[in-house]
Amino acid sequence: MPLLTILSCKILQDEIVHILENDSSVDEILVVGNGQEDDFVFKLRKSGIDFRIISPAKIRSDTESYRNNPEQYTVMIYMVELALHEFPKILKAEIYKLLDELSTCSNAILMFYGLCGNVFDKIESDYAHLEGTCPVRILRDETRTVDDCVGATLGGCQEYLATLKKFSEHGTFLFTPMFAHAWREIMRVDPEKPEKTIKMLRKVNEVTGYKRVAKVRTGLTYTENFDEKVDEFAEIFDFEVLEVEGGQSLFEKCYSDIKDEVLVKSH
Template identity: 35%
Template sequence: MTVMGIIGCRIFEDEIVHVLANDPEAEKIYLIKNEENIGLLHKLKSQGLDPVVLPFYELRTYLKQSDEFSIIVQLQEIGLHTDPARLKSKTYTNLNLMSRFADGILLFYGLCGHAFSRMQKDFSYFRCSLKLLQDRSAGEPAQPLEDCIAAALGGNSRYREILKSNSDTFFLTPMWAGNWKTAFRADEKFFPGFEFTPENLRELGYRKVAKVNTGLSYEPDFEKKIEEFALNFGFEVVELKGSKEIAQESYILMQKMLLNPLKA
């Protein structure tokens, strides 16, 4: 029995649906029972998959009864990036829980403001493999992604290049477009002394919103939500070609490490 764990931000919900729906090796999918996995559950079912939903404490019993390649998924709330200490603490707690069952854990996160910059050192005692999403751009050594937008745009280098000519642009992927109010706590204080308002965003220099089209269509009404955001903030809409390749490649690499360690 081989078990792969996935811990990720809900922002990567669509990418996780994509890799699981297109993986013939994933014989059994387990979702940890909590509200953050509800959207993922619905989307997986819409793709014809039938994941088992259960709490952590019941996992061992189910896994003992299976010789299949199994995936365990635990998503975390959108908006944790606004509090790096809380993001790190919550993720580390889930890593410790997941490591009791998984042979390898893939985190659907970038460095997120260096919240995970010490992760490998902090978990050097783990018996299981542990990886963040990896940027494997041609001609460059593999390195973690800066954040989820870098992943959606195809890597750190392309992200930096795009920022040079789009420094006044706010980037939205499908999941960001559908959840920005929650992610940025639009009804609360985003940071102490800062409110997520059109006036404050304009003061920070934003004038445009980028529709980052990753080619994934699990999240409905992407274009409508972008238009609503643009209207609300008085921004011009620009469209950027996105990518799902980094999520796909990182997933395949972890799977190969677990199923064919001598060939990975």
């Protein structure tokens, strides 16, 4: 049975915990200890999920026995730094580098990413040469790759567009629990001088017309204090707070599809 690697933005760690917690067929979980896994590991432990940390320098040697074990289905998780989203070219280069490396020790790779500003619009075609050995997949709905993590949580591109149209009167931030947890990191708020960054963000919001923040209900509770963190953000920027329903169906389907694909190939 295969080794499936999930290469993920840290913002989607809750969705991975949910998948692992609800898949009893996983024999072993490996988490790459690259310095980005702390929150994820905490949630795995809290959920009672067993796993093993492996060194990024020894991925190939540490996974060899799993990849070639016909009796065991293994999932390896590699979390990627959030701050790279600020630099699309660097993000693309880093992800492509990781795909080149991880494809040598995986039977398949599922990217927990969307287009991310069209950075990954050609990812599957660029790695089409690996179809026979390590297919690479990305989050997609029935027709195309989703735009980003929020679009995936809302269920796909049509649902995302409908939500954006619904909120088009004023600019609206869409916060999932992890986005709410990490908004300071995502918006690069200086921890030493937060007020300076927040003052600049207020001006940007005024210029761009952002006046609201919406809580995207994912159905997951792994990240604590979601409501409090969104309310804090709203208070800082004097925003109205709204709510929108999301879910896990798209993540579950993408995972199930690639899992079924590699399980069939392994027999």
